[in-house]
Amino acid sequence: MLAKNIYTKILYIAYFFFSWGIGFTVYSNSKVIETISGSQSGIGIVYGVSAALSLILSTWVTPHLITFLGNRKTVALAIILGLLSLIGISYTDNILMVAISFILFFASQILISFSFDVFFEHNTLNKNEARARGLVISLQHIGRMLGPMLAAIITIKSGLQAPYKITFILFLITGVFLYLATIKFKDKSYVPVSFLRSLKIIIKRPNVWKPLTSVLLLHVFYALMVAFVPIYLSDVQGIPDKSLGILFTIMLIPFVVLGYPIGKKLDTGVSGRRAAQYGLIIMTIATFVFPLMHTKSLIVWGIILVVSRIGAIILETAGEGIFFRSIKEEETELLGIMRDMQPVGYFIASLVAVVTLSIGSIEHIFYAIGVILTIGIIMTYKRKLYDENK
Secondary structure (H helix, E strand, O other), rough: OOOOOOOHHHHHHHHHHHHHHHHHHHOOHHHHHHHHHHHHHHHHHHHHHHHHHHHHHHHHHHHHHHHHOOOHHHHHHHHHHHHHHHHHHHEEEEEEEHHHHHHHHHHHHHHHHHHHHHHHHHHHHHHHHHHHHHHHHHHHHHHHHHHHHHHHHHHHHHHHOOHHHHHHHHHHHHHHHHHOOOOOOOOOOOOOHHHHHHHHHHHHHHHHHHHHHHHHHHHHHHHHHHHHHHHHHHOOOOOOOHHHHHHHHHHHHHHHHHHHHHHHHHHHHOOHHHHHHHHHHHHHHHHHHHHOOOOOOOOHHHHHHHHHHHHHHHHHHHHHHHHHOOOOOOOOOHHHHHEEEEEEEHHHHHHHHHHHHHHOOOHHHHHHHHHHHHHHHHHHHHHHOOOOOO
């Protein structure tokens, strides 16, 4: 069994609604930021600042909050922060306030995800870790798959800020289910560890830092896809918003269909190292293909996006499965480092984007990120990212 009791099943439901809420906004964010900032560089700046703040919160703030308040109160504060930021995005026209609200909204997502990881680690049997992570990833992307198409329709009818009002409601529902799922949850004895000490611990544990490398590369890729692919397909390729909603829904199908089966295969002895390598290669090829294509064909772009996500789900399930199998629930500092890979990845991608746009065009961002992923492939084969028995 993957779940210890009914509370874990309710926790999965809560995670679904949280992911659905993110799905309503994840591919609208770039368009809103571009509109209020007036430039594509503004997207990179807002995402970069958001990533930096999220890194500070998850590295230095969240572990201490969990230690002193417990995980339930910490996630409650994170949800409240998310709700307040959504109000700011939905009902404010002031450029500065909207930008600040976006930054806080992104930060709240990191904090909520961190707390979910603590809850899942508490309720998951270690021997089924990869399978459990595959199920979590599938639930996450079922929610995110339901969002883009509905968000596109709502945006056309009610404006760019309308999807954020729906997300507000879904975050409220998330809070209710989280409360029910964690009624009997008891915190472990969490001991906050400094960021530098955490790094030292990780360096001494290859089974932890090696999969973290793949997680970082994955989030660099995700940052590119979330922040700049919607703008690239809309502004450069000329694909209308409603069609984008269809494309972004289709491209998430691999996450829904493949997450659990891949995790199950990894739990039965399939090499996680080799799986991660294949996933990274697929992602890299897809990234280089993006700027080479010049077509409005939804079929062509649908195939490219789906293939890229097949690579991503393989890498994500392999990396996270091995990582969570290698740590203990009370090692929140290591959970924090894993979650830090998302803001670090977004910061790297944002920095690359801002620099690239200052000397080139949006197409060149794909080449730059592709080079980073290629370096990751070389490192994977040279250093053996995972042990063979993992």
